[in-house]
Amino acid sequence: MTELLHPIPKNMKTPENEQLSLPEELHHISEQLEELIHLLKNSTSRNMESTSDRPSQNDSEVMTVKEAAAILRISLPMMYEFAKTGKVHTIMAGRKILVSRSSLMVLLREGD
Numbered sequence: 001m002t003e004l005l006h007p008i009p010k011n012m013k014t015p016e017n018e019q020l021s022l023p024e025e026l027h028h029i030s031e032q033l034e035e036l037i038h039l040l041k042n043s044t045s046r047n048m049e050s051t052s053d054r055p056s057q058n059d060s061e062v063m064t065v066k067e068a069a070a071i072l073r074i075s076l077p078m079m080y081e082f083a084k085t086g087k088v089h090t091i092m093a094g095r096k097i098l099v100s101r102s103s104l105m106v107l108l109r110e111g112d
Contacts, residue, residue: 032089032091035089035091035100036091039061039062039091042061060101061100061101061102062091062098062099062100062101063098063099063101063104064096064097064098064099065079065080065083065090065097065098065099066079067099068088068099068104071104071108072104072107072108079099080097082107083097083099087107088100088103088104088107089102089103090103
């Protein structure tokens with residue numbers, strides 16, 4: 001299957017072959033889109049499984065801010081601060097903020 005989204009390189013060339021630097025925020029958006037596509041693909045394949053084969057809530061790839069705070073054993077306001085500052089990777093699902101489990105595990109390994 002052909003990928004619909006390709007990573008955006010940090011430095012691109014204009015049609016005149018001049019160096020063009022893109023804002024860092026564009027790379028951040030590209031990374032978020034890649035992770036969202038990955039999560040959607042996994043979600044779609046999980047939805048096709050029977051209910052008995054579904055993973056437990058602990059195995060999901062995203063969790064609520066409250067669940068993430070409980071895992072880190074920190075206050076909810078501190079978890080929101082981690083999300084706001086980018087210390088953990090988050091995804092907006094409507095008005096709900098979801099925390100990437102892999103991002104949380106990296107934070108735990110780093111010990112910050």
